[in-house]
Amino acid sequence: MKQFLAIDIGASSGRHIVGHLENGEPVTREVYRFPNGAAEKDGGLYWDTEALFSHVVEGIRRAMAECGEITSLAIDTWGVDYVLLEGDRELAPCSSYRSHRTEAVIGKVHALVPFEELYAHTGIQFQPFNTVYQLYADKEAGLLERATDFLMMPEYLSWRLTGVKKKEYTNATTGGLVNAGTGAFDAEICGKLGYPARLFGELCPPGTPVGRLLPEIAEKAGGQTEVVLCASHDTASAVEGIPPEARDMPYLSSGTWSLFGVRAAKPVLTEESRRANYTNEGGAGYIRYLKNIMGLWLVQSLRAELCPGKDYGTIAEEARASAYEGLIDADDACFLSPESMKGAFDAYLAAHGQPAPRAESDYFRCAFASLAKSYAAALSELEKLTGKKYGGLCIVGGGAKNTFLNELTERACGVKVHAYPIEATALGNLKIQAKIQGE
The missing domain is CATH 3.30.420.40 (ATPase, nucleotide binding domain)
Structure with a gap:
């Protein structure tokens, strides 16, 4: 029997659910649940990525301990938020979409790319916390000059598990940077806003394999499994x-x-x-x-x-x-x-x-x-x-x-x-x- 682990993390809580099919119908079991929430620090609002990752690993350990072999796992989270990387290091704390940091830059973004043009390209509604605005705040803070990559939250957690960086389509679209027609990052929009092209790689569809757990993660989890991309x-x-x-x-x-x-x-x-x-x-x-x-x-x-x-x-x-x-x-x-x-x-x-x-x-x-x-x-x-x-x-x-x-x-x-x-x-x-x- 093949068993799968869904790691579903929302803005207020996360859960690990193991499932398998019986006569074509899903049978599920929750094995781990944990609280989530952004915390204020130095005038900002940030996600505790280390705590999140610890919960992810602990939930995998519980799943393997209680259910045995896990064929694969996939992570989904909320949208728009991301982690900037400098090499393999987290460049800055991960801001929450509920932070007020974009308020000062929305007008600057629209001066370069009017919202009518943004919508015609991406089809994404205006939200003050969209990734397109958050990145501009990071640009003004000088972070994009040093950033070598950025990963949406589920991609970041998958990378921490496997050492493999893959960008997933559905989550990327939430932020207002993906062309609605091509399904790829919109080079014209990113270029007009001065965002480095190196940050925007190929987008992968749901169902793409990522890789197997790193040896040190597998040791903590008590077993090995494959990480894949769901609709993240x-x-x-x-x-x-x-x-x-x-x-x-x-x-x-x-x-x-x-x-x-x-x-x-x-x-x-x-x-x-x-x-x-x-x-x-x-x-x-x-x-x-x-x-x-x-x-x-x-x-x-x-x-x-x-x-x-x-x-x-x-x-x-x-x-x-x-x-x-x-x-x-x-x-x-x-x-x-x-x-x-x-x-x-x-x-x-x-x-x-x-x-x-x-x-x-x-x-x-x-x-x-x-x-x-x-x-x-x-x-x-x-x-x-x-x-x-x-x-x-x-x-x-x-x-x-x-x-x-x-x-x-x-x-x-x-x-x-x-x-x-x-x-x-x-x-x-x-x-x-x-x-x-x-x-």
Whole structure:
């Protein structure tokens, strides 16, 4: 029996899931879970890459100890963030996309390459943390002069495991540097921004082998295995993990972020698409035409501030019992990385003439209802942009377990919600690995 290990790392947690096929159906087992999060240091916000890598190795060790031989493993993570290398050394701490470091350079980037031109080339929606802007901040800091390579987070972790550097297509597309038509780094855009060509090598499709574990890693893990590339952007793997019966529906990958979209045969680069801030990210043989909108970050941040440790199920049921009717614009920039999420809610609601929440549950009710409103707006936009009318919505990811949010979403969108409270990302990751092995 061939067993595969999916290492799925999100912005707030990571997990190692071992899977195999029985009668063509996946059977999975979580063997390791760990917390993740960026930490403030010297005025910036950074990922602890050493801690992440230690967790990756420990999870591999647990998988081999509990499940035996692992045929292969693959890593998926969030997008846009990367590690700059000088030779085989990490050149600088890995900044988080929630850092404010790009605010001063966005205008400079657009002065060289207007956003209309960026979108026409890459099809990627504007987000202030896109890789295209982060690299410019690094350029101004003098880092690109010394950098010999840059690796997106899953590529960096795979390199640490194997000593082999390979760049994967789906994750690269998230940052706004990949040509939507060719599927390669856009040399014209990179050149206009003064980014060294040496940083941008060939992009590999999902399913590409990387290499075997380095001897010292295999010794720590207690065994040897092959590292391969899955669709290494977590949402790309999640879309691969959607059950076959739901693949023609719009999907909502509900986690820290909400990613709302459909599978498309080719990119949509129209002016209407650009104005709606829809994006054309790479998938496993198709385009993920979607909108990257606010997700459970609102709820996670409120919980951390108001009721640390309280069970999310309890939070949802208390929100259901609240009669509060105030709403925020969940995608307003003030909610991206506030010092206080409660304070951001209070300020927004006051500025828009809405009553102040009186109880903890009112804040959560407002967050859930505002997310549902945001999903309804995204669905309406999607129908206009694709010229199609959809009768259902497929929800995967952690948010699919939230029945209250699903009910609010169904009511707001006016379509049937099909919630799949499964580890869709891990399933998509495992599916690509199994396909490599002919299963």
